[in-house]
Amino acid sequence: MPGRAWGYWTRGKLDILQRYLDAFTTATKNKAFERIYIDAFAGEPENIDRLTGESLKGSAAIALSIDDPPFTRLRFFEKEDKAPRLKKALLAKYPGRDLKVIGGDCNERIPSELNILREWNRAPTFAFVDPSGMQAEWRTLKALAQFKKGRKWKAELFLLFAAPMFIRTLPVDDGSRVSDVNAIKIDRMYGTEDWLCIYHARLRKEISPSQARDEYLNLMRWRLEKNLGYRWTHSIEVLNEPGSIIYYMIFATDHEAGNRIMRDIYAKAAREFPKMRAEARRLRRQIEYESRGQNPLLDLDDEELYAPVRSDEYFYEHEPPSRPSLCERESTDITELQPGSQLAMPL
Template sequence: MSRNTPREWSYWTENKLQILSEYLPAFNVAAKKSHERIYIDLMAGRAQNISRSTGEEIAGSPRRALETSPGFTRNIFCELPQNADQLEADLRARFPRATFEVVPGDCNDTIGVTLSRYKSLSKAPTFAFIDQQAAEVHWTTLQKLAEFKSYGTKAKQWILMSPVMIARGTRGTNNAMVRKRVTQLYGTDDWLRIQRAKERRLITPKEYRAEMVNLIRYRLAEHLGYSYTHRIPMLMPNRTEIYDMVFATDHHAGDNIMRHLYKKAAQREPGMMEQAVLRAKEERIEKSGQEGLFELEPSEPKVSGEILWQPESHWDPSTRPWW
């Protein structure tokens, strides 16, 4: 794919970004007494993105951060060199007066120097968005973010975790490299205990996904000292978790805000899922040359008003009998 080709996103990504759009202004309102507020996007992505379901343009996380009102006083966007220049040019054109920097390179290599440039602002409320695909971020990077604040609560972190992608990678030809990266993500090889339990069929695939997400939550809480962690699964049409969003915070206000938004996202998801399925059916009909013979209409949501997400505590993985 050319670097100029817009990236296609599925409805679960749109739902995730909607949560981000709703959380960022709430974060800044809660932090309104602070003169400085820092947003860090470790994997900021391409400048151009479109919806796979509708073909419409979707604003990525950097644009959403810069569009936030009230806004952040500092915005840091990390991205690989092949995309960084185009991302910066796009953002400069859209937000000529905004205060931000695009940091080219692997965020695991650049985060230390980047944070050191903002050392004088280490008391500022800080939010970090870690939108990885599988296991690109290192535990040492999460640790540096947690230790950045010299006063008050730690930097809030919102991390994409995809056991599905990890499981797929461990079966591939680059098996050894993937396993090394996953160990770097967790900062321990304890995840291999979960992997072996799955391979020996001691746990189901669903249990594997839950255990892999729990392990990062456990380490964020017990090793980095975060008071609250949450997960929300992003579901495919077959109800399989394509990935989870894990939130870590020290502050009760951030916890309450994200709880509310997670519940809204869970209620929103079935309708988005149905629209995506409907669009896929329309495309199949168009390709078959039978458009006009069928008229597809979305059904009424069957879950309106239902609470589909409830917070669950993390657990000590070593208590599992297969551990």
């Protein structure tokens, strides 16, 4: 059975992952015997580029193929129904490795698995948290951040954050209100109700959709730094082919080397992503033309073939998050969620 089909941005995301993991294990080569890799949303053994049909390794296979030096303990989480296929493929391809595929909701399963790994928590640890929507919960990020409690450095986090997706989930038309189900999902993602201050400012039309998106991203980065204690967070936006942001990739570390390495990798990605996007658009146009029996090279001029990208897409500059300013009250963490309770907050 082929893997899931993805857009060009999947290749971009996985390039960043591969480059960082390579650098991460190399940096620990003479300093550690163990290296741990956690993949909270492990996906399929391979992905298929939906334009070219090419197959590319999924994150699990990428982590397992890092070899100089390799990760020594790898834990992959995936939904119950998809885990067996991943497990079978990985065990066949990487026999003898200390790898485990754990089926079920990663938010439920990660804490107990981290407990089992606790005796090795001296090991440099990297966690990839790559949901396709709003499934990654704050308690999971917190458990990962606390895994190496008492050690010098925390587990590094590489998180896909779909802020634009929940902008679509949060209605702003007159008289509308967010559904309880979605409000609870977002509470769980943030571990706080503070996102409501942004939403309410948006409802009052005090901020634009793009300001709201920036605020949602800022709140997540702020909490990673201030609540979980990461020293640096980096984020880079990822655009779909037409140019809308589909997610942000947030990296959190408290290690100087991690900070420096990911800053360089993000700067390189910022230069490469627009070209990859332009190439994906060109290819899509070509496929459309060919399906109509037209020759794109004869029928399109260069400008149409090579869709322009915004000049500001090419730069990456690290800016720390700022203290969220839209909430008047002190921020509080949610421990027990009461369905609907958060909606009581006045506008």
